[in-house]
Amino acid sequence: MRTLLLRSIFKGPATMEGPDAGPQAVRELVKSLDDLSRRVLGRSLAIREVDSGSCNGCELEIHALNNPVYDLERFGLKFVASPRHADVLVVTGPLTRNMRMALERTWRATPDPKWVVALGDCACTGGLFAESYACEGGVSEAVPVDLRIPGCPPRPIEILKGLIALMDAASRTGTAARLSRPAGHSQPG
Amino acid sequence: MLELKRIALDAAAWRERAAALGRGEGELYALFGDDDHVHMVVREPELGALEMLSIAVENGRYPSVGAAHAPAIRLERAIRDLFGYEPEGLPDTRPWLDHGVFKRSAPLGAGGAPREAEDYAFLPAEGEGLHQIPVGPVHAGTIEPGHFRFTANGEAIVRLEERLGYAHKGTETLMRGAPLDRAAQLAGRVSGDSTVAYQFAFARAAEQALGVTPPARAIHLRALMAELERIANHFGDFGAICNDASFPLIHAHTGMLREQVLQTADACFGHRLMRDCIVPGGVARDLSEEGAAQVRALVADVGPRFRKLFELYDRKASLLDRTVTTGITSAELVKRFAPGGYVGRAAGRKFDARHDLPYAPYNKLLFKVPLLTAGDVDARVRIRAEEIRESLSLIGQILDALPESELCTELPAANEPREGMAVVEAFRGDVLIYLRLAADGTVARCHPRDASWFQWPLLEAAVEGNIVADFPLCNKSFNCSYSGHDL
Numbered sequence: 001m002r003t004l005l006l007r008s009i010f011k012g013p014a015t016m017e018g019p020d021a022g023p024q025a026v027r028e029l030v031k032s033l034d035d036l037s038r039r040v041l042g043r044s045l046a047i048r049e050v051d052s053g054s055c056n057g058c059e060l061e062i063h064a065l066n067n068p069v070y071d072l073e074r075f076g077l078k079f080v081a082s083p084r085h086a087d088v089l090v091v092t093g094p095l096t097r098n099m100r101m102a103l104e105r106t107w108r109a110t111p112d113p114k115w116v117v118a119l120g121d122c123a124c125t126g127g128l129f130a131e132s133y134a135c136e137g138g139v140s141e142a143v144p145v146d147l148r149i150p151g152c153p154p155r156p157i158e159i160l161k162g163l164i165a166l167m168d169a170a171s172r173t174g175t176a177a178r179l180s181r182p183a184g185h186s187q188p189g
Numbered sequence: 190m191l192e193l194k195r196i197a198l199d200a201a202a203w204r205e206r207a208a209a210l211g212r213g214e215g216e217l218y219a220l221f222g223d224d225d226h227v228h229m230v231v232r233e234p235e236l237g238a239l240e241m242l243s244i245a246v247e248n249g250r251y252p253s254v255g256a257a258h259a260p261a262i263r264l265e266r267a268i269r270d271l272f273g274y275e276p277e278g279l280p281d282t283r284p285w286l287d288h289g290v291f292k293r294s295a296p297l298g299a300g301g302a303p304r305e306a307e308d309y310a311f312l313p314a315e316g317e318g319l320h321q322i323p324v325g326p327v328h329a330g331t332i333e334p335g336h337f338r339f340t341a342n343g344e345a346i347v348r349l350e351e352r353l354g355y356a357h358k359g360t361e362t363l364m365r366g367a368p369l370d371r372a373a374q375l376a377g378r379v380s381g382d383s384t385v386a387y388q389f390a391f392a393r394a395a396e397q398a399l400g401v402t403p404p405a406r407a408i409h410l411r412a413l414m415a416e417l418e419r420i421a422n423h424f425g426d427f428g429a430i431c432n433d434a435s436f437p438l439i440h441a442h443t444g445m446l447r448e449q450v451l452q453t454a455d456a457c458f459g460h461r462l463m464r465d466c467i468v469p470g471g472v473a474r475d476l477s478e479e480g481a482a483q484v485r486a487l488v489a490d491v492g493p494r495f496r497k498l499f500e501l502y503d504r505k506a507s508l509l510d511r512t513v514t515t516g517i518t519s520a521e522l523v524k525r526f527a528p529g530g531y532v533g534r535a536a537g538r539k540f541d542a543r544h545d546l547p548y549a550p551y552n553k554l555l556f557k558v559p560l561l562t563a564g565d566v567d568a569r570v571r572i573r574a575e576e577i578r579e580s581l582s583l584i585g586q587i588l589d590a591l592p593e594s595e596l597c598t599e600l601p602a603a604n605e606p607r608e609g610m611a612v613v614e615a616f617r618g619d620v621l622i623y624l625r626l627a628a629d630g631t632v633a634r635c636h637p638r639d640a641s642w643f644q645w646p647l648l649e650a651a652v653e654g655n656i657v658a659d660f661p662l663c664n665k666s667f668n669c670s671y672s673g674h675d676l
């Protein structure tokens with residue numbers, strides 16, 4: 001273990017040195033995410049993930065965001081265990097009817113201001129499952145969606161870009177719009 | 190190729206077969222509904238082959254298999270929900286996949302008015318000082334939706350009951366009537382972590398139905414993708430299990446190994462999970478010379494690095510303290526439920542579809558099927574580690590043997606009803622695809638059976654008597670698919 005730790009220290013960070021992530025683009029991405037997140041939320045954006053019936057492909061790529069290569073937390077973006085701690089709900093899956101109530105309750109338990117990201121083709125439109133008797137056909141059928149990140153599943157780098165776009169939009173429109181939601185929608189369920 | 194032997198049984202013979210399963214003769218491999226029929230796939234370990242037994246449903250009823258053989262119960266609850274058939278004598282008639290909110294009931298059968306939602310009656314656990322802990326369907330971590338109802342006495346778990354179905358998307362209904370290519374896409378979205386394995390199995394079932402053989406290069410590329418998928422998932426699981434035992438260092442390193450596999454897959458096949466790369470008839474993506482070199486470089490790099498991580502695991506008393514003797518699956522239950530994958534192989538069930546229901550190109554490749562008997566979290570970790578080593582060797586063998594040929598065989602028209610069945614070993618265990626085509630070539634019925642069906646119930650048993658804090662460890666060591674099970 002000592003060898004492993006020492007080697008990690010002297011080898012330098014593994015972060016964002018993937019062969020195909022495009023080092024230049026990644027550096028730019030890192031910079032813009034950093035500036036924006038600091039401006040809008042004081043370097044802190046808490047994300048709660050909700051799987052509304054995905055095939056688990058999107059979850060795999062969300063996991064990847066936490067690996068040392070993407071290292072999401074250095075941007076102040078982090079996944080939290082409860083919707084009550086969250087600013088953003090990242091929702092995957094075509095919104096199965098069996099999951100609708102759970103998603104709505106999770107949304108209501110998230111304090112304002114809050115944003116919802118529909119992640120993956122299924123969450124955006126229902127994808128291949130849009131017409132099913134068991135699906136609602138996209139997250140926006142139950143909760144207001146602020147951002148869509150398409151892909152089946154989107155690559156981790158695309159998810160990062162999407163989160164930047166969200167913060168960009170939030171910094172321009174401010175949080176007023178979100179705060180003015182009907183009171184009934186912001187009560188914990 | 191797997192022969193599809195289909196035998197029609199009358200009610201008496203069907204009951205006798207169910208009773209035989211209950212006595213431990215043969216293994217239940219799959220059980221699913223069809224138009225006016227229910228099919229049971231049974232494996233006789235001595236004979237090796239699979240048998241498909243069919244019974245005609247009369248007046249919407251057929252004799253329950255679960256009445257005599259417990260592993261069939263959830264499968265029959267699903268048949269009841271999706272087809273509306275009544276398995277006579279089924280000991281547990283609570284709805285399973287239909288939570289009472291579908292747009293219609295019995296979606297694969299006659300269809301009807303939506304079922305009323307009702308409270309789900311969890312099984313009781315009574316005694317002084319017991320308390321319940323409900324968990325899910327939205328979990329604290331980034332995992333799939335499912336509900337776990339724990340009854341605990343202090344720290345010790347007295348009973349765990351799973352309630353699944355939250356990820357039910359109606360996949361089988363969407364497949365019905367779909368053209369082959371769309372059904373293949375749906376097969377690749379049954380369980381995202383096994384997208385290659387599912388599309389591999391679907392393609393083989395379609396090819397068997399249509400009587401074609403894919404080109405040699407396609408066969409090899411399929412296996413290459415399947416092994417890349419296996420090591421990516423095993424790396425992820427190995428790290429996540431260590432992480433749940435509060436050892437994030439290994440998790441950080443396996444995270445990088447997994448990332449490297451996915452980036453290589455992306456560079457070679459244009460998709461990190463290699464989704465939609467396998468199609469009926471062959472493969473949609475070729476491997477270039479540079480791609481092959483990248484895969485070889487990957488194997489040379491990750492192999493030694495993983496070996497070091499495993500040595501670290503093997504030497505850390507604090508880690509082993511958490512994994513050894515935790516979450517034991519008993520030999521008796523493993524024999525009865527016949528779980529596939531590392532759950533079975535860590536507990537004395539030596540079955541690997543690549544070896545026991547061999548398919549090309551594995552019949553020409555050399556690999557060992559690791560076997561342990563302890564049945565605890567540690568054994569499931571060790572089986573994965575062994576399998577990573579075997580898969581890295583397999584990838585080398587596949588690249589050495591990679592022939593030049595076309596990538597895809599043209600599929601002939603069906604012209605008449607046809608059927609096929611294929612089993613592929615996914616990282617989690619064997620997946621089965623049963624496929625029936627109509628004369629116009631569209632899908633008349635497709636049933637994907639995930640390995641999780643026979644693993645989920647064992648998780649309930651394995652955590653009994655363990656402390657609540659060890660549940661994530663046990664759950665991760667099983668890593669059952671919610672979506673693959675819920676469909």
